[in-house]
Amino acid sequence: MSSTSAGIASIGLQLPPLFMPVTQLAELRGVDPNKYTKGLGCTDIALCPNGHDAATLAVGAAKRALSRWKGSVSDIGLVAVGTESAKDMSRPLSAWVAEELGLSGVIRSYEVKHACYGGTLALRQALEWKWSGAGAGKAALVIASDVALYALGDPGEPTQGAGAVAMIIDEPLVASVSPTSFPFSSPAFDFWRPVGDSFPSVDGQLSLDCYKRAVIECFSALIGDRNARSMLTEYHAHCFHVPFPKMVKKAVLHLGAELGWSLEETEAFYQRKVEGTLEWNQLTGNAYTASLWISVARALVGLKQGTPITAFSYGSGYGAELLELAAGPAAASAAWASDVEKDLSQRKPVDGVGYQRLRGHALAS
Numbered sequence: 001m002s003s004t005s006a007g008i009a010s011i012g013l014q015l016p017p018l019f020m021p022v023t024q025l026a027e028l029r030g031v032d033p034n035k036y037t038k039g040l041g042c043t044d045i046a047l048c049p050n051g052h053d054a055a056t057l058a059v060g061a062a063k064r065a066l067s068r069w070k071g072s073v074s075d076i077g078l079v080a081v082g083t084e085s086a087k088d089m090s091r092p093l094s095a096w097v098a099e100e101l102g103l104s105g106v107i108r109s110y111e112v113k114h115a116c117y118g119g120t121l122a123l124r125q126a127l128e129w130k131w132s133g134a135g136a137g138k139a140a141l142v143i144a145s146d147v148a149l150y151a152l153g154d155p156g157e158p159t160q161g162a163g164a165v166a167m168i169i170d171e172p173l174v175a176s177v178s179p180t181s182f183p184f185s186s187p188a189f190d191f192w193r194p195v196g197d198s199f200p201s202v203d204g205q206l207s208l209d210c211y212k213r214a215v216i217e218c219f220s221a222l223i224g225d226r227n228a229r230s231m232l233t234e235y236h237a238h239c240f241h242v243p244f245p246k247m248v249k250k251a252v253l254h255l256g257a258e259l260g261w262s263l264e265e266t267e268a269f270y271q272r273k274v275e276g277t278l279e280w281n282q283l284t285g286n287a288y289t290a291s292l293w294i295s296v297a298r299a300l301v302g303l304k305q306g307t308p309i310t311a312f313s314y315g316s317g318y319g320a321e322l323l324e325l326a327a328g329p330a331a332a333s334a335a336w337a338s339d340v341e342k343d344l345s346q347r348k349p350v351d352g353v354g355y356q357r358l359r360g361h362a363l364a365s
């Protein structure tokens with residue numbers, strides 16, 4: 001395989017073994033459940049039990065990606081983990097993954113941080129490492145893994161979630177990725193977590209505005225001087241980072257207005273090209289770096305080889321990038337869908353009391 005044709009060879013996903021419907025959280029917080037379900041578009045929050053963290057999820061996803069790849073760990077020359085759930089300020093999350101997988105030797109191993117954009121950056125770096133020939137024939141293992149938790153009672157609480165997506169960069173059997181991409185960044189304090197703080201600080205309205213501006217900037221760069229209507233409908237689907245499902249709809253409505261589309265036209269575009277990509281995200285909640293890649297994994301299921309999609313990555317702070325992908329031959333059978341089906345069918349519900357206990361705030365009974 002020539003290095004310039006490298007793409008995503010295999011995907012594995014790992015979702016946590018617990019979840020809570022947002023309606024249970026609404027009851028706990030004394031909020032109208034419609035605010036969470038209709039207002040934010042959320043359904044479930046995926047939750048980790050004690051002792052389960054971003055490293056556990058990353059290792060699970062990586063094992064699954066490796067299990068359906070023809071190579072072995074000795075063929076890997078780079079392991080990069082995008083996360084904002086770091087376990088340590090120095091030791092990269094990739095070291096925990098490498099330990100579990102028996103990866104050591106002539107391997108570049110590191111963690112990438114840029115809020116929810118970190119997984120996409122790790123993917124781009126791995127692809128560019130392959131495309132440049134620097135990988136010298138080796139494959140890369142890229143993982144996006146996060147546990148998203150806010151302070152109890154924070155407005156972000158119903159958007160919590162967790163999950164990991166691992167991708168092996170080698171032959172483009174799952175998808176090819178266009179070398180041209182459309183980045184945009186502009187420094188802001190929209191969502192941040194100071195060193196030593198357990199939970200993020202958020203300027204909610206600013207974060208929504210930054211996300212929407214990034215969508216306009218990245219899509220405008222993709223569209224260029226072409227006809228937006230015809231070129232955007234040529235893609236089978238448009239995937240987005242999903243902090244909460246309604247954010248994606250807000251961004252698409254904003255894009256439609258910017259392009260001069262009628263509300264009806266934008267709604268129809270959203271239903272045809274975007275809504276279906278959110279199916280798994282609604283059941284995981286926000287998985288930060290993994291959110292976009294959960295959406296992409298869903299969008300690729302069953303696609304004919306060559307079918308194009310886009311992927312919009314957003315990370316607070318803020319940085320964004322719009323990628324173009326095309327389905328590979330393995331998308332038609334989409335073996336990775338079984339990871340999600342298995343995890344969703346086996347996970348256990350947690351009620352309000354169980355949730356408080358899990359968060360270390362057991363209710364006094």
Ligand code: CAA
Binds near residue numbers: 116159190191207247
């Ligand atoms: N029935 C139906 N809808 C209701 C309702 C009810 N009873 N009550 C309220 N709503 C609607 C509101 O009208 C609103 O909808 P619109 O925005 O369409 O008007 C929606 O529910 C949410 O209500 P609020 O705006 O009052 O919600 P909030 O202020 O309590 O919290 C939030 C919203 C600020 C986004 C909060 O969830 C939050 O801080 N989330 C974390 C930050 C975030 O996700 N930002 C997104 C961009 S940043 C990013 O992408 C990075 C990342 O992953 C975090």
